[in-house]
Amino acid sequence: MSTRNTDTTDELAHQQTTSFDDTDERADEMREQLDAWVEDLADLADEALASDQFQEWLDVQSKFHDYSHRNTLLIKLQCPEATKVAGFWTWKNEFDRSVKKGESAIWIWAPIITNRCPECENSPSYHEGSDCDYDETEPEEWSEGLVGFKPTSVFDISQTEGEPLPKLNTDTHGETDGLVDALLDAGEALGFDIEIVDPSDWTHGNANGVCERRSPTTTRPVIEVVDRDNSADLARTLIHEFAHAILHFEPDADEDEAKLEVEAEAIAYIVCRYFGLDADNSRFYLAAWDGDAPETIHDRLARISRTAEEVITAVDE
Numbered sequence: 042m043s044t045r046n047t048d049t050t051d052e053l054a055h056q057q058t059t060s061f062d063d064t065d066e067r068a069d070e071m072r073e074q075l076d077a078w079v080e081d082l083a084d085l086a087d088e089a090l091a092s093d094q095f096q097e098w099l100d101v102q103s104k105f106h107d108y109s110h111r112n113t114l115l116i117k118l119q120c121p122e123a124t125k126v127a128g129f130w131t132w133k134n135e136f137d138r139s140v141k142k143g144e145s146a147i148w149i150w151a152p153i154i155t156n157r158c159p160e161c162e163n164s165p166s167y168h169e170g171s172d173c174d175y176d177e178t179e180p181e182e183w184s185e186g187l188v189g190f191k192p193t194s195v196f197d198i199s200q201t202e203g204e205p206l207p208k209l210n211t212d213t214h215g216e217t218d219g220l221v222d223a224l225l226d227a228g229e230a231l232g233f234d235i236e237i238v239d240p241s242d243w244t245h246g247n248a249n250g251v252c253e254r255r256s257p258t259t260t261r262p263v264i265e266v267v268d269r270d271n272s273a274d275l276a277r278t279l280i281h282e283f284a285h286a287i288l289h290f291e292p293d294a295d296e297d298e299a300k301l302e303v304e305a306e307a308i309a310y311i312v313c314r315y316f317g318l319d320a321d322n323s324r325f326y327l328a329a330w331d332g333d334a335p336e337t338i339h340d341r342l343a344r345i346s347r348t349a350e351e352v353i354t355a356v357d358e
Contacts, residue, residue, distance in 0.1 A: 071353075075346040078311045083338045085324035095328050098207045102329070104135050112149040116195075119147045123197040124246035125206075132196060138203030146194035157186035164188040199246075213277040215318035220356070221272050224279045227355035233286050234263045237275070243267045250278040252285040262286035273318050277309050280352060284308040287348050303327055303337050304345055311349040316356075 089095050105125055108116065116123050126147060132138045155164045158180075161173035165180035167188070198206070228235045245251050250266035264282045269275055284305035306326045313320035327338075338345065 071350060072346060075311055075315075075349050076342060078314055079307060079338055079342055079345055082307055082310050082323070082327070086327045086338065089324040089328035092325075094207075095325055098325075098329065101136070101206055104131070108149065115149050116147055116197075120197050121244055122199065122246045123147065124248070125198045126195040127198075128193065128195050132201050132203075136201075136204065136206065138198075138201040140196050140201050144196060144200040146196060148192050148194055150190040151193035152187050153189045153191055154185055155188055156180050156183040157188050158183060162186065162188065212271060212322060213274040213313055213318050213320045214271070215273045215313075215316075217272045217276055217316075217318070220276045220316055220318075221279065223356050224276055224283070227352070227358075228264065228279070228283060228286075230358075231283070231287070231351075231355055232261055233283070234261050235279070236263075236265050237268050238265050239268055249274075250282045252282040252290070254290070262290045273313075276316075276318065277313050277320055277323075280312045281305045281309040283352050284348055287351065288344065300337055300341075304341055304348075307338055307341075307345045308349045308352065311345070312352050312356075315349075315353050 105127060108126075116126060120126075127136070129140055132140060153164070157164060158168045158173060158175055159178075160175035161168060161171055163171055163173065165183075168175075168180070225235055225237075245265070245267070248267075249269075250264065252262050252264050254263065262285075264279070264286060266275060266278045266282060282305075285301070288304060289301050306323050310320045310323040313323075
């Protein structure tokens with residue numbers, strides 16, 4: 042299903058796009074240009090890593106914990122729109138934000154780290170009541186380790202108020218000339234279910250778009266993007282989610298999520314550039330998700346270029 046917020050155009054205007062002659066060499070020329078743009082993107086990511094704006098953002102992000110799959114599921118079950126969660130005092134002391142009066146806590150499991158018996162791996166109090174007879178060293182000399190979990194409360198940023206967190210400007214600009222409609226058509230041709238969602242109905246927090254599976258039997262990727270006035274940025278988000286649908290709909294369990302984001306954003310940058318859009322701010326996105334973004338981009342050049350070419354060809358057709 043596609044919901045369109047602009048008048049449908051039958052043909053995408055190409056005044057702002059990069060063109061390649063319709064010859065036998067067209068494919069080679071196109072791949073060479075795509076590879077050159079990936080090289081440019083690696084340089085942009087280097088610049089981002091050295092910027093004061095990124096370092097300020099990174100400092101704040103480093104204070105948020107990465108949660109286990111179990112805790113992530115608990116958070117989403119209790120607060121589906123959650124994007125950034127932290128404890129009551131962490132919000133207050135680290136971010137100068139306070140939990141709003143009347144907000145309900147989100148409960149997760151917190152690890153209990155304390156001195157642990159080398160043999161039964163219990164804490165001193167549980168060790169005393171167990172059958173373990175280890176007594177070679179005193180409990181205060183035991184190494185610390187995980188002995189269990191306890192319920193603890195966290196709150197999403199939407200449940201707090203106070204000093205704003207620093208943001209990275211990742212907007213895309215340029216004349217779209219019907220590109221959003223062409224992307225919707227191309228997405229359907231590629232086998233995606235796409236929906237542009239009104240902001241008032243958006244349930245995915247601060248994310249601009251998602252690509253997901255609605256049920257275990259779904260064979261078509263479901264892409265949702267939040268509507269916005271900036272059609273160039275909307276187009277970039279669509280392309281980013283197309284990349285996930287093509288490359289990551291059946292992800293490798295061992296794959297690093299950050300590297301998947303690097304691939305998707307690199308593809309969005311290249312396709313946007315092909316269609317004349319300014320997506321240079323993607324460098325902040327890339328740097329934020331992967332500390333060695335340039336190396337990752339170089340290592341995955343073939344996948345990035347191939348997928349970018351697939352999206353471009355689908356839109357051009």
